[in-house]
Amino acid sequence: MRVAILGPRGTYAEVAARSQFGKGVKVAPYPTITDVVEAVAGGKIPAGVVPVESLREGSVGEALDALAWSDVRVRAEVVVPITHSLLVIPRAGTKQITQVLSHPQAIAQCREFLRKNLPKAELIEMASTAKAAEQVGKLRQPHMAAIGPHVLAELYGLEVKRDGIQSGEVNLTRFLCVAKRDGNPTGCDKTSIVFYTAEDRPGILHEILGEFASRGINLTKIESRPSKKALGDYLFFIDFEGHREDVRPREALEAVRGKTAMLKILGSYPKIF
Amino acid sequence: MRVAILGPRGTYAEVAARSQFGKGVKVAPYPTITDVVEAVAGGKIPAGVVPVESLREGSVGEALDALAWSDVRVRAEVVVPITHSLLVIPRAGTKQITQVLSHPQAIAQCREFLRKNLPKAELIEMASTAKAAEQVGKLRQPHMAAIGPHVLAELYGLEVKRDGIQSGEVNLTRFLCVAKRDGNPTGCDKTSIVFYTAEDRPGILHEILGEFASRGINLTKIESRPSKKALGDYLFFIDFEGHREDVRPREALEAVRGKTAMLKILGSYPKIF
Numbered sequence: 230m231r232v233a234i235l236g237p238r239g240t241y242a243e244v245a246a247r248s249q250f251g252k253g254v255k256v257a258p259y260p261t262i263t264d265v266v267e268a269v270a271g272g273k274i275p276a277g278v279v280p281v282e283s284l285r286e287g288s289v290g291e292a293l294d295a296l297a298w299s300d301v302r303v304r305a306e307v308v309v310p311i312t313h314s315l316l317v318i319p320r321a322g323t324k325q326i327t328q329v330l331s332h333p334q335a336i337a338q339c340r341e342f343l344r345k346n347l348p349k350a351e352l353i354e355m356a357s358t359a360k361a362a363e364q365v366g367k368l369r370q371p372h373m374a375a376i377g378p379h380v381l382a383e384l385y386g387l388e389v390k391r392d393g394i395q396s397g398e399v400n401l402t403r404f405l406c407v408a409k410r411d412g413n414p415t416g417c418d419k420t421s422i423v424f425y426t427a428e429d430r431p432g433i434l435h436e437i438l439g440e441f442a443s444r445g446i447n448l449t450k451i452e453s454r455p456s457k458k459a460l461g462d463y464l465f466f467i468d469f470e471g472h473r474e475d476v477r478p479r480e481a482l483e484a485v486r487g488k489t490a491m492l493k494i495l496g497s498y499p500k501i502f
Numbered sequence: 503m504r505v506a507i508l509g510p511r512g513t514y515a516e517v518a519a520r521s522q523f524g525k526g527v528k529v530a531p532y533p534t535i536t537d538v539v540e541a542v543a544g545g546k547i548p549a550g551v552v553p554v555e556s557l558r559e560g561s562v563g564e565a566l567d568a569l570a571w572s573d574v575r576v577r578a579e580v581v582v583p584i585t586h587s588l589l590v591i592p593r594a595g596t597k598q599i600t601q602v603l604s605h606p607q608a609i610a611q612c613r614e615f616l617r618k619n620l621p622k623a624e625l626i627e628m629a630s631t632a633k634a635a636e637q638v639g640k641l642r643q644p645h646m647a648a649i650g651p652h653v654l655a656e657l658y659g660l661e662v663k664r665d666g667i668q669s670g671e672v673n674l675t676r677f678l679c680v681a682k683r684d685g686n687p688t689g690c691d692k693t694s695i696v697f698y699t700a701e702d703r704p705g706i707l708h709e710i711l712g713e714f715a716s717r718g719i720n721l722t723k724i725e726s727r728p729s730k731k732a733l734g735d736y737l738f739f740i741d742f743e744g745h746r747e748d749v750r751p752r753e754a755l756e757a758v759r760g761k762t763a764m765l766k767i768l769g770s771y772p773k774i775f
Contacts (some may be wrong), residue, residue: 238678257523260610261610265711280663282564283563283565284728285564285567286562286563286564286565287560287561287562287566287727288556288560288561288725289559289560290556290557290559290560291558291559293560312544316720332629333629333630337533339532354629354630354633355627355629356605356627356628356629356630357606357627360627365642427690429720430720431714431715431717431718431719431720431721432714432715432718433710434714434715434716434721434724435708435711435712436715437716438707438708438711439708440706441705441708442703442707442708443705444704445704445705446704447702447703447704448707448724450736451707451724451725451726452724452725452726453721453723453725454560455557461504463663465724
């Protein structure tokens with residue numbers, strides 16, 4: 230099975246793809262989220278994995294836009310904890326480390342660990358955690374270390390010296406797996422939709438949510454997002470519990486279709502999060 | 503006037519601060535959005551400017567969290583178009599350029615310009631656009647260029663060779679100006695609130711939105727966000743038209759307070775966006 234991911238290799242998108250499709254999955258890295266979705270929409274590859282929201286950073290706008298306007302369906306959701314590892318060349322000792330390379334955000338997230346364990350190390354900012362690991366893997370100097378996801382160790386011939394070195398609460402990132410068809414009903418599903426109302430009048434969103442509320446359907450996410458066509462024009466992204474083929478969700482979706490200028494059912498899939 | 507911004511200097515946060523407070527504003531860069539908000543909350547500095555959403559990237563989770571849990575108020579909104587410039591040392595010609603330094607995202611956004619105008623230049627990925635400009639300003643080589651906001655030119659003694667070199671639609675970023683007090687009513691205001699419902703039952707959000715709809719109050723943004731306390735617990739961020747001291751918004755807010763476990767009025771401010 231080949232799966233498109235946001236590249237470069239060794240990012241959390243690859244961790245998510247492995248968790249969904251198994252360790253043997255062959256990942257094909259693409260330069261942007263839109264490219265991943267378009268590759269699936271165009272039939273070049275059967276599935277893709279894209280990040281849609283992170284507990285810390287919020288939603289990923291590019292993913293929402295790509296889902297709204299491309300011919301793909303959401304087939305599964307995958308939640309991955311973002312944890313950083315200290316990566317070195319095999320058999321290098323922590324005491325030897327005088328340089329630590331990583332993306333500025335990863336360095337910031339591991340500041341406490343660095344202050345305690347490597348207070349004198351020079352911190353070198355790189356454009357991505359993958360570039361940092363690539364550099365350490367290429368130069369093979371025992372005084373260099375990279376910070377990033379543990380999957381980078383395997384890709385660049387490095388060793389995980391310490392795992393989970395980030396500070397504070399665990400940051401979770403939610404990925405969606407997209408394909409040409411969504412999932413079959415399992416009895417515990419979620420459905421993602423996006424819609425657009427032609428009218429910008431007070432109460433229209435309230436009316437639409439009423440179609441779910443009156444049928445006892447629980448919403449798990451709601452987000453408005455500028456449509457990019459004009460300021461003040463909004464797309465609404467909603468996730469709710471239930472499969473689009475279940476009786477009450479089906480009725481609600483029919484009613485919502487009548488109240489919106491555009492409704493796209495992004496897909497139904499087993500509920501994880 | 504001193505204003506806290508997300509550092510380093512020369513990012514779009516500085517552009518936003520200048521647009522709000524004038525070119526003479528003294529900016530104090532802080533390492534994270536949370537640090538900016540905490541500095542204002544603690545009375546260390548009278549105001550701060552933080553990014554809250556970008557048309558392309560979506561909401562900035564860290565800013566929403568910082569606003570929800572800190573003792574600051576939103577005083578103004580500022581919308582800045584993200585445009586990139588080609589920056590070189592004074593009097594360097596475009597034909598001399600063989601290396602272009604920037605953040606990978608900025609390079610991606612200017613790919614079309616680079617392909618047409620500098621097809622042979624080596625593209626060097628840096629950790630930020632500011633680092634790229636700093637490097638070019640330090641080495642002062644006429645074959646090097648940086649891509650980033652034009653404000654970097656002034657900071658690092660560079661010249662704007664070309665402006666607006668990014669592709670596609672203009673990307674807008676919305677910043678909020680925070681202070682100890684919010685704005686006075688102007689007749690054309692917006693109010694931002696965040697709330698938390700103790701009950702997770704279908705229809706509770708619908709009921710709350712009803713308090714706005716029944717009073718003819720238009721919502722301009724709605725977003726749910728995991729509360730970070732437990733999976734499935736949500737904070738709701740809503741922006742609506744009107745000032746919190748106006749009659750109908752005041753009534754709606756009183757009614758919403760009765761239906762929520764936590765309601766924080768982030769502030770009322772003149773409507774721009």
